[in-house]
Amino acid sequence: MKQMTTIGWREWASLPDWGIVIRAKADTGAKSSAIDCSSIEELAGDRVRFTLRLSLKSNETLTLETPIAMRKHVRSSTGHGHDRIFVETTLELGGAEKKILVSLTCRKRMNHRMLLGREALAGSFLVDSSVDHWATPRVKKALK
Incomplete structure (x- = not known):
C-alpha cells in the first residue's frame, strides 16, 4: 500500500516544471x-500561452507556453459552468511528487492563487483540514 503524505488545508506547492513555489x-x-x-491564448499545435499571477500582494507574473492536456467543462463554486483548458505539470509537496492536471482560470478574487482538487490529491495526499502548513513551513520568499 502506498504511503500517503499528510498536508494541511493550505501549503506551499512547488511546481518545478515552471520554477515556482506558490501558496495552494x-x-x-x-x-x-x-x-x-x-491572457490565456490558444496557439497552433494544440498549445497554450498563459500568464500566471503569482502573488496577491504584487503584480509579479510569469508567462508560460505548454501543450494543452485536455479541454473540459467545469462548474465553479458558484455553480456556473465554463469550458477550461487543462495543462499538466509536476507538483512537489511534503516530499511527494506527482504529475497533475491544472485548469487555467481567473482566480484574482480568491485568496489563494492555486486550488488543489481531489484528482490531484487522490492516492498521494491526506488532508488534515484543521492544520495550516502541515507539510511545508511558511516560506518567507515564496509567493503569496
Missing part, C-alpha cells in the same frame, strides 16, 4: 485543480 489551498470539495491565470 487543498480543497477536497473540488474535483479538479486550478491556477490563477490571465
Whole structure:
C-alpha cells in the first residue's frame, strides 16, 4: 500500500516544471485543480500561452507556453459552468511528487492563487483540514 503524505488545508506547492513555489489551498470539495491565470491564448499545435499571477500582494507574473492536456467543462463554486483548458505539470509537496492536471482560470478574487482538487490529491495526499502548513513551513520568499 502506498504511503500517503499528510498536508494541511493550505501549503506551499512547488511546481518545478515552471520554477515556482506558490501558496495552494487543498480543497477536497473540488474535483479538479486550478491556477490563477490571465491572457490565456490558444496557439497552433494544440498549445497554450498563459500568464500566471503569482502573488496577491504584487503584480509579479510569469508567462508560460505548454501543450494543452485536455479541454473540459467545469462548474465553479458558484455553480456556473465554463469550458477550461487543462495543462499538466509536476507538483512537489511534503516530499511527494506527482504529475497533475491544472485548469487555467481567473482566480484574482480568491485568496489563494492555486486550488488543489481531489484528482490531484487522490492516492498521494491526506488532508488534515484543521492544520495550516502541515507539510511545508511558511516560506518567507515564496509567493503569496
